Amino acid sequence: MDTMLWPFGTTWRPVRQKKRDTVDLRWLSARSWTQRWYPQGIDLGVWHGRRTLAVSWFRQDRAGQHLASRVAFVDLERSRHLDILLAVDDGDGELVPARIHAGGLAWFDDRLFVAATGRGIWEFDLSKIRRVRGPLARRLAGARSRGWRATALVAVRTRVHPVDLRCSYLGRVFDDDGTPLRRVxxxxxxxxxxxxxxxxxxPDEPDARFVEHDRISPGIRSMQGAVRWGDRYFVSQSDRLRPGILCRGGRAALERDPVSLPVGCEDLALDLDAELLWSLGEHPWRRVVRGIPFARLQLTR
Structure with a gap:
């Protein structure tokens, strides 16, 4: 297969895309089974003029301590992905890994918001991607082995947004007609x-805070992601090694949908252009990024 290069000569890597009742993307590498990295968040945006899916990952050690995080940008048309490491300036001009769970994503233009469980929402600037090499690249990936590739692309945190919630996941909000709102x-x-x-x-202003407009308590255990389209809420619920559960409906009447989500389901993202509801599974050997057609969910625009 041909390769596709992005700035700095970085090579995009292939993913397998199958379309039948769903659109399934699978990783053609060790990330399908590794227990070092786990996929979590998902959202869609435009990357250098192309419709792109973003999937966040966190890295942990054997004791379960977070070591690093990254985002894989998937070109949906060409079935290729590119990794961007997430980093933090330590205040002395040195970059250190973003050691967060990265449980959800919300992508607005060049602003990428990432759920940092228990530590608010972290914002990263996609307009100023850096290239790093050698030991720094390995350190930002949480890797100690010299076998890890010598160069990497990095997005640096610009702000931390405190929020009076645990901030486990993060999802987008759309108006009735499908217009994306600047809400999460x-x-x-x-x-x-x-x-x-x-x-x-x-917030649009540098010193402004997230402003809360509504809060609900659906009474659903193990919620992993949520999005809203008009007056319809969609919530993902994990169920150990069984297929994930999709709950949907009005704010006071969320009910289980007969359509299942991937095993070990995580975050949700609405793709109104392609008429798909995206989710993903985190468990090794069962990892898939899945788009469920609106027709299967009996949704119409």
Whole structure:
């Protein structure tokens, strides 16, 4: 297969895309089974003029400590992906890994918002991607082995947005007619039914804060992601090694949908252009990024 180069000569890597009842993307590398990196968040945007899917990952050690995070940008037309590491300036001009769970994404132009469980929402600037080499590239990837590639692309955190929620995941909000709003849903993963979901407008001014407009408590355990389209909410619920559960409906009447989500489901993203609801599974050997057609969900624009 031909390769596609991006600035700095970085090579995009292939993914396998199959279309039948769903659109399934699978990783053609060790990331399909590795227990070092886990996929979590998902959203869509435009990357250098092309429709692109963003998937966040976190890296952990054997003790479960977070070491690093990254975002894979998937060119949906050409079935290729490119990794961007997430980093933080330590205040002395040195870059260190963004050691967060990266449980959800919201992508607005060059602003990428990432859920940092228990630590608010972190914002990264996609307009100033850096190239790093050698030991720094390995360190930002949380890797100690010299076998890790010698160069990497990096997005640096610009702001931390404090939010009075656990910030386990992050999803987009659309108006009735499908117009994307500058709002997000921020929710809490809880193993009981106490998890909450808040709706916030994102700040445009440098010193402004997220402004909360609404908050609901759906009474759903193990919530992993949420999006809103008009008065319809969509919430993903994980169920261990069983297929994930999709709950949908009005804010006070979320019900289980007969259509299942991937095993080990995580975040959700609405793709109104392609009429797909995207989710993904995190478990090794079962990892898939899945787009469910609106027709299967009996959704119409």
């Amino acid at each position: 849903l921020i929710g809490e993963y809880r193993t009981d039914e106490s998890g909450r979901i808040g709706e916030f407008s994102i």
